Amino acid sequence: MKKGLLSFSLLFLGFFLVYPLLWLLPQSFLSGGRFTLRILSSLLSNSLILQSLLNSFLLAAGTIVGTSLIGIPLAILLTRYQFSGRRFFQVLFVLPMLVSPFVGAIGMQQILARFGSLNLLLLRLKLIPAPVPWLGSGLLGIAILQTLHLYPIMYLNISAALANFDRSAEEAAASLGASSWQNFRTITFPLLRPGYFAACSIIFVWSLTDLGTPLVFEYPQLLPVQIFNAITDINVNPAGYSLVLVVLILSALFFIFTRQVVERTPYTTGRTPVSEQGHILSRRAQKLLIAGLSLLAVISLLPHLSIILNSFSQRWFFSILPSKYSWRSYQAVFHHRLTRTGIVNSLFYSSLATVTDILLGLAIGYLLARWSFRGRFLLDALAMAPLAIPGIALAFAYCTAFSGTPLDPRKNPVFLLIAIYSVRRLPYLVRSTYANFQQLNENMEEASASLGANPGTTFRRILLPLIVPGLLAGGIMVFAFSMLEVSSSLVLAFREKFFPISKVIYILAGRLTDGPNVASALGVLGLLLLLVCLGGASRLAGRRLTDFFKTT
């Protein structure tokens, strides 16, 4: 049975992960059957592509700076200080990462536009003489949205590092005369560095490969948009292959770099849990802190608030808030043919992707935890590889590798959408089932076997019941994330009949009249779905749910 599971897992990963990616290589390096670097070098002579590369790097760097400035102090405040409402804020600041900034971008356009809410408010308060172009060329707006979306990753990583942090390491330095700043510089930060680098690398790759936000902001000079556009004329212009290759290599490098940093850092001493729950703040300081945190919460939830407002607004021109509210957009969601198709499609794709992931996650997690075989390393690496592969790169690879086959997404993307949703989330499930199996004492299986149960029976009667809660929680999260998956949905769905929700939102957002409002309503529904799923999953899995947000 183990061999069967192994071959099935390898077959799936080979076909939907290895093959399409390998397909990219000859396309980027072969011309007329001969090896060439011409395609790569042609990238360097194309000023639009060079500009896009530069912009993408700038954007990613800016997002890292932004998320560091918010995330690090936030993590320190929320783990090191005691004040009423701390638990509430700890949860609250995870929320911004739940909804793709691409949905929030629709609402933020309304807020940040030349005559949007913010400028109107400031004008009315006479704080500015003329409207400020917040969105600028568009790059700043994208950076703001990405920062507001991604800083929870920084916050979570630093918090996790701080939670494992042995406070006596700092006290030892203080007893030798280190001031607070010296302490932070020489002890605290070096010890937090692995967590920080991990967060930076996730954020960098995420920002570099985010397709949805620049599309909504109609800002084409960025790497992901160039890749997206390249798909349409891929047969005449091979630049897309090289761009995807660049993205893949960059993400892989960051991934490897992070692992190295995390593994190289010696971390064996200490790690005693903090005995004291942090400094207790004075009333006054508490009030100040809570006010500051609330302000940050409002700002970072602004994209979400704005789409909620947008979804209920019937008229919102040249006013700070909508001048007329209605349920119309929600009615439209359930009556428009396009939105209904999108919802039905997404439900279908996501359900199947969830089932696939549960089966694969169970199989691979079990194999890795309970069987030592040649090729174990390979299976492990393959199952975890999607963490390092941006959605847009994989989607592009699918588009080209399966073009002209019965799986051609231009004809029918159903299989590929289900496959890409499951491949993208597989690492999370594998990791959680693996951890689950590891924690179960092998003696339990041996006890069952000694009473005469065969391996199949043991698995069904002993192991499965013990890991079902974790598995279900994982499944729910796969479902929720698949429902809201952006870049692969945008790339792979070509025909309206097969559009998933994200693509519908994107199409609607670009329409005039009530398009953005309906798109917002759809986004709000997605948000609700996600919250419900998250609640359900955390009930099942308890605190282990945070595993889904750690990416190394």
Added chain:
Amino acid sequence: MDNLILSLENISKRFGATPVLKGITLTVAGNEIFFLLGPSGCGKTTLLRIIAGFCQPDSGRILLDGQDITGVPAHQRHIGLVFQNYALWPHLTVWENVAYGLKLRKLPEKFVHQRVEEMLTLTHLLPQKNLYPSQLSGGQQQRVALARSLIVRPRLLLLDEPLSNLDANLREQMRQEIKKIQKETGITMIYVTHDQREALTMAHRLAVMNAGEIVQTGTPLQIYFEPGNRFVADFVGTVNLLAGKVSGFETGLLQVETSEGLLRATGGGDFSSGQAVEIGFRPESISLRPGQSNVFRTTVTETEIGEGIMRVMATSPGGRNFLLHLPLETGRKLQAGQNLIFSVPPERMIVFPLSPSVPSAVKRNGRDKPHLP
């Protein structure tokens, strides 16, 4: 007490509603190893953290060389602290860990180098200087922790159960090492432990703590042979105790009426006639030669071999059980059922007022305290 270094005045601290320290007053003299001994949860570590400056007392003052340092932040106190878990910095090598304190002070590179080398030599760590803490054994980590604190020559060195993570052999070796280092450097140490053996063998003076209070302060000999109450008597060893009533004084001896007859003890001027007391003796305080007072006629019930002694359980006709320690050669000849007459010289008797409110440290049946890890 000359050369006064640290004094605590009425230090109190509560965590939430729980009082952890109830008005601790204490003085520690220069160049001594002072022990805070007590069961876990008695507040000794909190007291140490208050002295170090990681914890603020709710009330009371801390004076160091006459200066009030109560509000001074930890990093300006110049008080060293060795942690129970060592708290070595995993990202720095042994050398860097030890050099850290000197580098903070921006001392010349050459001087730092020389001092670190001296310190590593003193602690036998020179061969490990380029290793990271995770590559060291427990004993080596412990020595790095010591070296790191000692190198800046703190005015006071605090040690928080520094040996509790080591195995028994290593612990014994490190006790000697710390004593030696203290002698060589002359640094004043305050050492927290729950291990009475450690406290008795290493301390110049010690304070026994219980439930947030200091129960008794003294030299190891005073604490062991003249415990002021039941808690101390129990915590620092085993004691055979009987309840009794003071019946008077005679030729400088305190007379106490007990179920085993009239017992006599020296000292104890502050007892009054008729006062309820507890009187007893340590297991090794007995003599098998016939004595004039405090003679017990007993029957041996059980013998077992201990560390260099024979443990003998004996019962009096009245049903009282006694634990006695005899030299191995004497004790091995004893058998269960045999009669045993012993006496305790009055100067080795222990007397203190009966105080039912003080809880006994560990309930035992006349046996030696199990050796705590």
